[in-house]
Amino acid sequence: MTKHNLLDDVFENFVNNDHLFKDREVLRHDYIPDNLPHREDLIRLLGATVAPVLKNARCSNIFIYGKTGTGKTAVTKFVLSHLESKAKEYGASVKFCYLNCRITNSEYRVFANLSNSIGVTVPFTGLSVGEVADRFKVGLDSSRILFIIVLDEIDSIIKSRGDGLLYELTRINETLTKSKVTVIGISNDLRLKDFLDPRVFSSLSEEEMVFRPYNANELRDILFERSKLSFNKGCMSEAAISIASALAAAEHGDARRALDLLRVAGEVAERNGAILITDVHVRDAEKHIEHNRVVEAIENLTLHSKLVLLSVYLLNKSSATTGEIYDIYNELCGELGNNLLTQRRLGTLVNELDAMGILNAKVISMGRYGRTKKIRLEISRTLIKDVFSADDRLDKLLKYKPKTVSKNKK
DNA sequence: CGTCCACAGGAATGACGGGCGG
DNA sequence: CCGCCCGTCATTCCTGTGGACG
Numbered sequence A: 001m002t003k004h005n006l007l008d009d010v011f012e013n014f015v016n017n018d019h020l021f022k023d024r025e026v027l028r029h030d031y032i033p034d035n036l037p038h039r040e041d042l043i044r045l046l047g048a049t050v051a052p053v054l055k056n057a058r059c060s061n062i063f064i065y066g067k068t069g070t071g072k073t074a075v076t077k078f079v080l081s082h083l084e085s086k087a088k089e090y091g092a093s094v095k096f097c098y099l100n101c102r103i104t105n106s107e108y109r110v111f112a113n114l115s116n117s118i119g120v121t122v123p124f125t126g127l128s129v130g131e132v133a134d135r136f137k138v139g140l141d142s143s144r145i146l147f148i149i150v151l152d153e154i155d156s157i158i159k160s161r162g163d164g165l166l167y168e169l170t171r172i173n174e175t176l177t178k179s180k181v182t183v184i185g186i187s188n189d190l191r192l193k194d195f196l197d198p199r200v201f202s203s204l205s206e207e208e209m210v211f212r213p214y215n216a217n218e219l220r221d222i223l224f225e226r227s228k229l230s231f232n233k234g235c236m237s238e239a240a241i242s243i244a245s246a247l248a249a250a251e252h253g254d255a256r257r258a259l260d261l262l263r264v265a266g267e268v269a270e271r272n273g274a275i276l277i278t279d280v281h282v283r284d285a286e287k288h289i290e291h292n293r294v295v296e297a298i299e300n301l302t303l304h305s306k307l308v309l310l311s312v313y314l315l316n317k318s319s320a321t322t323g324e325i326y327d328i329y330n331e332l333c334g335e336l337g338n339n340l341l342t343q344r345r346l347g348t349l350v351n352e353l354d355a356m357g358i359l360n361a362k363v364i365s366m367g368r369y370g371r372t373k374k375i376r377l378e379i380s381r382t383l384i385k386d387v388f389s390a391d392d393r394l395d396k397l398l399k400y401k402p403k404t405v406s407k408n409k410k
Numbered sequence B: 001c002g003t004c005c006a007c008a009g010g011a012a013t014g015a016c017g018g019g020c021g022g
Numbered sequence C: 001c002c003g004c005c006c007g008t009c010a011t012t013c014c015t016g017t018g019g020a021c022g
Helices: A003-014 A040-055 A074-090 A107-116 A128-144 A153-163 A164-176 A198-204 A215-229 A236-251 A255-273 A279-299 A302-316 A322-336 A344-355 A383-389 A392-397
Strands: A062-066 A095-102 A146-152 A180-187 A207-211 A357-367 A371-377
Touching: A040 A062, A040 A074, A040 A146, A040 A207, A062 A074, A074 A095, A074 A146, A074 A180, A095 A107, A107 A164, A128 A164, A146 A153, A153 A164, A153 A180, A164 A180, A164 A198, A215 A255, A215 A322, A236 A255, A236 A279, A236 A302, A255 A279, A279 A383, A302 A322, A302 A344, A302 A371, A302 A383, A302 A392, A322 A344, A322 A392, A344 A357, A344 A371, A344 A383, A383 A392
Parallel strands: A062 A180, A062 A207, A095 A146, A146 A180
Antiparallel strands: A357 A371
16 A cells, blocks of 8 residues: 555656656755754754843854854754744844855955844945944944844955954944844854964854764765655655765765755756656766856856966866966967966966866976976866857867967977 | 076055945 | 945066976
């Protein structure tokens, strides 16, 4: 009987075309589930740390560490949104504002966003940072609340702008009389304190929490839980879940990655008209994700970055130097009739491509023959050909023969 | 052992478009 | 509409440097 029902499900789903997915939303990155497996103790810990606000007392600043996909953001949002609704019950005026510093990656934008979240309208741009900070402080003080500021991916703003923002925020309570501020910083980088002024660091990390990566078993539980919500019954095989969790565990124990694998595996299976998502689909999904990531990255590059990449492609050597690439890049710019950037600039573009995993650049010394970067392609040549042939102008350059092939070497 | 190559990569500065307040 | 300030991209100028060569 149960066996019969099981098959009925499968067949019926198949006929109804939308057979595999029940709810795709559940697999999105910003979805916060009601149940976060293997994070119960961290939820309790964070909950206990912020609980004082329910009695109208300021809670400690918190510093949260952990690599991507370890549940930092999910746990924080989960706890704080529950806290906020609980606070309403108790009549405590608590508010939290979540900011991702990779999106709002300047001091100005952070203050602008904070201001907007407490109902103070601030122009997109046009004011000085100090002015926006002042407006925020005034608005905050007059609204008489306990304000919890969550700064996610805080490392990105610190590495590019320094710790001025945090210094400001951790000292802001001194100038407030009717409101109080708590800062929760979330960092992907465990070495972040090396970049911080010790005073800022100590005041920011009144409490510290570390999120360990998930292991394969924990990821399995997460995927199992989530697949029940996102896929129709009987559509997801255990083998698929096992392999997805193993793959993600081998990376950083990244749950986000694991969920991506599952979602894409579902899409692959759907396209193939399969009625069951298997480990094969997950394997396909892995290739798919990587491929899409790279294609999208390349398509969104500026023209100059594309030309740099093309130069490496045209040089077609196992490893090129900055100088060699600059020569070819120079020719390509001439070919297109557009202006060229300096070698200094090209160096940072190469570094950016390296950070994206499209190129691999390593500084080496060739002794008597100087010091340079050894640069090589990190992606397949056919992929480059595919992406560039979509653009008329770049397509022509794919066939371009560099003139400076062997000019020196003696 | 010192030299000196071929760059790396930091700092300062400028050009430019967006977007405000007055 | 002007003047101001922002962020971003790019240039200019600069000091630093690993190690093969002589």
